[in-house]
Amino acid sequence: MTATVEKPALRHRLAERGIDRVLLLLLPGVVFAVALFLYPFLYGLQLSFAPKSGGVFSNYSRFFSDPYLRNTIWTTLGIALPATFVNVLASIPIAYVMRGKMRGKRLMTTILVVPITLGTVLTAQGLIMYTGQLGWLNKVLMSTGLIDAPLTLIHNYAGVLLSLIITGFPFSFLLTLSYLSGIDPTLERAAATLGANWGQRFRRITLPLLAPGLAITFCLSFVMAFSVFPSAQLVGDPAGATRVISIAAYHAAFEEYDYSMGSAVAMIMAVLMLLIIGLVMTWRATLYRGATGGKG
Amino acid sequence: MFTELRLDGVSRSFGSADALKDLRLAIKGQEFVALLGPSGCGKSTALNCLAGLLPLSGGSIWIDDKRIDGLAPEERGFGMVFQNYALFPHLSVRANIAFGLKMRKVAKAEVTRRVDEALRLVQLTEHASKFPAQLSGGQQQRVAIARAVVLEPPVVLMDEPLSNLDAKLRIEMRMEIRRLHQTLGLTTVYVTHDQEEALSLADRLVVLRDGTVQQIGTPEEVYAQPANGYVASFMGYRNMLTLDIASVNGSGLVVQGKGIRLSGTNRDGLTAGQAVAAVRPEDFVVGDSAGNSIEVTVEIVEYHGRELSVSARLPNGDPVFFRTDKRLAPGDIAGISVPAERVLVFAP
Numbered sequence: 240m241t242a243t244v245e246k247p248a249l250r251h252r253l254a255e256r257g258i259d260r261v262l263l264l265l266l267p268g269v270v271f272a273v274a275l276f277l278y279p280f281l282y283g284l285q286l287s288f289a290p291k292s293g294g295v296f297s298n299y300s301r302f303f304s305d306p307y308l309r310n311t312i313w314t315t316l317g318i319a320l321p322a323t324f325v326n327v328l329a330s331i332p333i334a335y336v337m338r339g340k341m342r343g344k345r346l347m348t349t350i351l352v353v354p355i356t357l358g359t360v361l362t363a364q365g366l367i368m369y370t371g372q373l374g375w376l377n378k379v380l381m382s383t384g385l386i387d388a389p390l391t392l393i394h395n396y397a398g399v400l401l402s403l404i405i406t407g408f409p410f411s412f413l414l415t416l417s418y419l420s421g422i423d424p425t426l427e428r429a430a431a432t433l434g435a436n437w438g439q440r441f442r443r444i445t446l447p448l449l450a451p452g453l454a455i456t457f458c459l460s461f462v463m464a465f466s467v468f469p470s471a472q473l474v475g476d477p478a479g480a481t482r483v484i485s486i487a488a489y490h491a492a493f494e495e496y497d498y499s500m501g502s503a504v505a506m507i508m509a510v511l512m513l514l515i516i517g518l519v520m521t522w523r524a525t526l527y528r529g530a531t532g533g534k535g
Numbered sequence: 536m537f538t539e540l541r542l543d544g545v546s547r548s549f550g551s552a553d554a555l556k557d558l559r560l561a562i563k564g565q566e567f568v569a570l571l572g573p574s575g576c577g578k579s580t581a582l583n584c585l586a587g588l589l590p591l592s593g594g595s596i597w598i599d600d601k602r603i604d605g606l607a608p609e610e611r612g613f614g615m616v617f618q619n620y621a622l623f624p625h626l627s628v629r630a631n632i633a634f635g636l637k638m639r640k641v642a643k644a645e646v647t648r649r650v651d652e653a654l655r656l657v658q659l660t661e662h663a664s665k666f667p668a669q670l671s672g673g674q675q676q677r678v679a680i681a682r683a684v685v686l687e688p689p690v691v692l693m694d695e696p697l698s699n700l701d702a703k704l705r706i707e708m709r710m711e712i713r714r715l716h717q718t719l720g721l722t723t724v725y726v727t728h729d730q731e732e733a734l735s736l737a738d739r740l741v742v743l744r745d746g747t748v749q750q751i752g753t754p755e756e757v758y759a760q761p762a763n764g765y766v767a768s769f770m771g772y773r774n775m776l777t778l779d780i781a782s783v784n785g786s787g788l789v790v791q792g793k794g795i796r797l798s799g800t801n802r803d804g805l806t807a808g809q810a811v812a813a814v815r816p817e818d819f820v821v822g823d824s825a826g827n828s829i830e831v832t833v834e835i836v837e838y839h840g841r842e843l844s845v846s847a848r849l850p851n852g853d854p855v856f857f858r859t860d861k862r863l864a865p866g867d868i869a870g871i872s873v874p875a876e877r878v879l880v881f882a883p
Contacts (some may be wrong), residue, residue, distance in 0.1 A: 309822040387653035429621035447625050527625035
């Protein structure tokens with residue numbers, strides 16, 4: 240008798256390759272990604288190479304040859320990078336204190352996170368009311384005699400920076416807090432019994448384990464800050480000191496009605512963001528990224 | 536080296552709950568002391584207080600005549616081995632072990648020499664450049680031990696270091712720890728809930744319950760002469776029979792109830808009323824009916840190689856446990872006896 244080895248059922252062979260009905264759960268996500276991201280992106284990309292006049296690359300060459308357009312890159316980076324650094328660096332000590340059990344933790348977290356829920360417009364409104372020429376801050380400072388003339392904190396660089404910090408900080412704080420909570424607190428206790436003081440424990444144990452998380456936090460915070468548009472318009476100086484790249488794109492598309500140029504600026508924006516993220520992630524790849532012993 | 540590490544009324548409470556009450560203990564230099572008790576008995580609290588990781592609510596800690604409970608953990612210089620090992624995941628085995636030496640600013644050549652020696656001691660020389668995640672549980676634990684002892688600390692604190700290992704590895708590591716203690720002679724405070732581990736490792740045992748010391752003594756003392764019913768039940772006196780006192784005769788007494796009658800040793804100066812008779816399963820002898828014997832019905836028989844572990848019923852239906860090399864089967868009626876000095880009678 241010859242034994243014939245039967246082939247396993249089709250369903251089993253597919254399951255072996257990870258194909259089963261659970262994959263259908265991905266469908267809505269894929270549809271959304273294609274319809275709302277991939278298609279518009281590719282459409283914009285081809286549009287940017289179809290300028291109103293000139294060759295295929297004329298939009299791009301116009302952007303880089305016109306200082307009024309080109310300099311928006313530096314303006315944007317000049318706002319987005321400091322805001323991101325402040326947000327990430329300020330979130331470390333606060334998250335460090337708040338990672339364990341502590342009294343009033345929930346209240347504190349709520350207070351720190353509320354600005355996310357307000358949105359840029361309400362924050363801008365609040366900034367104008369509070370820090371404007373006739374706002375409370377200037378009134379208080381003037382009446383106490385600390386300053387003679389009101390400080391100009393809005394409709395300039397400072398206003399946009401403040402707005403980005405107020406709206407961006409809660410986000411980077413929450414991320415940093417979750418990364419820090421994932422680091423086993425016993426590690427620091429072990430370092431203490433080995434003779435490391437507070438500073439050494441932070442620098443040699445906590446920081447190296449936190450750094451990959453900080454890189455991610457930095458990237459996400461940076462992306463949010465880089466696409467700054469409402470606050471640059473509302474509390475900034477959109478024609479001068481805070482003429483950021485997104486304003487240039489808006490200007491091209493909706494004031495000059497040159498969608499092709501607008502798309503080109505948007506593409507340049509995307510490349511810039513990817514460039515910065517690429518740099519940060521390359522640095523991250525050199526770090527230890529394994530388990531941090533925590534509860535996750 | 537010091538002559539005495541003294542805990543003087545050390546207490547620690549969390550909110551209104553006392554985790555540790557008035558712990559008084561003098562540990563001699565080079566001694567191996569085990570703190571033993573179930574979870575929540577305060578043994579880990581005591582260890583963390585010693586390490587300086589938990590502030591005291593009361594009492595003081597002394598090394599000879601130097602008070603140390605005000606010092607931060609990094610100033611005490613005690614080595615500590617944690618239950619979850621707490622190895623630094625981003626550092627190699629070598630760097631983990633060298634960490635404490637670097638913090639103490641030991642010269643580079645000296646660091647290399649001492650780390651090499653520690654690696655040899657725990658037999659991990661060929662794994663020196665690996666990272667903790669690449670090691671097995673037993674190897675990780677050895678790194679943790681090497682990291683603590685490489686500093687030659689005056690005191691090594693071990694917090695249930697073997698509880699995450701499997702049974703075979705646990706026994707191997709137990710011997711390893713004993714060997715290290717014999718080689719290095721470091722004063723060790725060892726926390727465990729495993730009585731076998733404590734008995735086999737320690738020079739002296741401290742049995743804790745609800746933050747209070749129940750008994751301090753050598754393994755022999757605690758094993759053979761438990762101070763009270765609680766310690767007895769924890770030290771393997773599995774039969775804790777609540778009976779009535781029939782008669783008292785000096786240090787001996789007779790207890791009865793549940794359809795049995797036993798002579799025993801009066802451990803708590805009892806005179807009348809109820810009492811708990813504690814008997815180890817291995818102290819019962821099957822078939823020897825010469826006095827102090829009871830008749831039981833075999834219910835469950837577990838095969839343990841050389842002997843059987845038997846669960847049987849007293850005449851009133853209560854369970855009784857014993858060990859024997861006789862072949863018994865469920866349903867058998869057996870007469871088991873125990874010497875009166877191995878029946879310890881405590882207050883209920």
